Amino acid sequence: MDQLDTVVIGAGVVGLAVGRALALRGHETLILEAEDHFGTQTSSRNSEVIHAGIYYPPASLKAKLCREGRIQLYDYAKSRNIEFNACGKLLVATTEAELPKLEAIAENARLSGVHDLIRLSADEAHALEPEVVCVGGYLSPSTGIIDVHGFMLALLGDFENAGGTLVCGTPVVSWSVEANGFVIETGGADPMTLRARRVINAAGHGAPRLLQGLSAYAPPCPQYFAKGNYFSLSGRAPFKRLVYPMPEAAGLGVHATIDLSGRVRFGPDVEWVAHDQDLKVDPARADAFATAIRRYWPSLPEGALIPDYAGIRPKIHAPDQPMPDFRIEGPDRHGINGLINLLGIESPGMTSALALADYVTHMIARTDKASVIAEI
Secondary structure, eight states: OOOOEEEEEEHHHHHHHHHHHHHTTOEEEEOOOOOSSTTSSSSGGGOOOOOOOSSSSSSSSSHHHHHHHHHHHHHHHHHTOOOOOOEEEEEEEEEEGHHHHHHHHHHHHHTTTOOOOOEEEHHHHHHOOTTTSSSSSEETTEEEEEEEHHHHHHHHHHHTTTTTTEEEEEEEEEEETTTTEEEEEEOSSSOOOOEEEEEOOOTTTHHHHHHHTTTEEEESOOOOOEEEEEEESSSSSSSEEEEOOOOOOBBSSSSSSEEETTTTEEEOOOOOETTOOOOOGGGGGGHHHHHHHHHTTTOOOOEEEEEEEEEEEESSSSSTTOOOOOEEOHHHHOOOOOOOEEEEETTHHHHHHHHHHHHHOOOOOOOOHHHHHHOO
């Protein structure tokens, strides 16, 4: 059997972006997806928000790739006629006690290279969003929303036009390291045995599980699941912009987002669960949502919250641990030539996708160059 150049495991937004970047650079690339369609997990169960990059530690990959990826994403959406709305976001403090946290976020944003935040008094915030009650806030004009499915379709089109191949309904059931690469056994309706010089593990929730089945992989990769529930609002939309309270542990608080049709959703919250298949929204959570929402929108009508959908954040930290950075591993970390792991790619993974793909391709270029030098 001929050896493929590169296999990407996982056809979410990040896997598609990485596959596209590799194919455009001339790599023979195959994307394997366990589900029957691309982008059916985390990529289709999020807020569809283009993040500005204000929350993440300034020296982190999350901060760097979110900032770079946001610029790339807006440009890409314009060039591909992907629907988006740069509606902006209002970040609010609802009590005087929250003001220091609000200012700390603004300073963190500045240190991370985000310089367009606009400080608002309570009156100025009210003038922008009359339904919002707060003691102060910041406007993030570079935050927006995008049609994520349209984004993934465009990535897939570029990938296939560059000679790449996507195969869905093809889970990886086992894989191993051999002298010059990897042997991959797939399941599904048409099982295959593949050989590849390089593997990019972009399987989202499945990425740590894949590593558990790779005997050559030594570092531990913990896995946890934080469910995010969403409720939609019945009735008219009260806001023109996204509205975010102060962030909470493991999430950004129960915020208000607006989809491209103008429908308002609230969420996600943070609910730690045992597995990644728990996707039903419990209607009983509406009371806790209402309490959180009324801190910045006291006029939320009774009974206006409707259970909508849920997504699972692919966490690599426990509930009592601080949120880590993206974990992007190459051979220099795990010692396996040709393997790159993308682990813990939760928010802002969608915003960062194009920049993350560039980061991976640069890793590969450095590794290939080092291999050539070593052979000489």
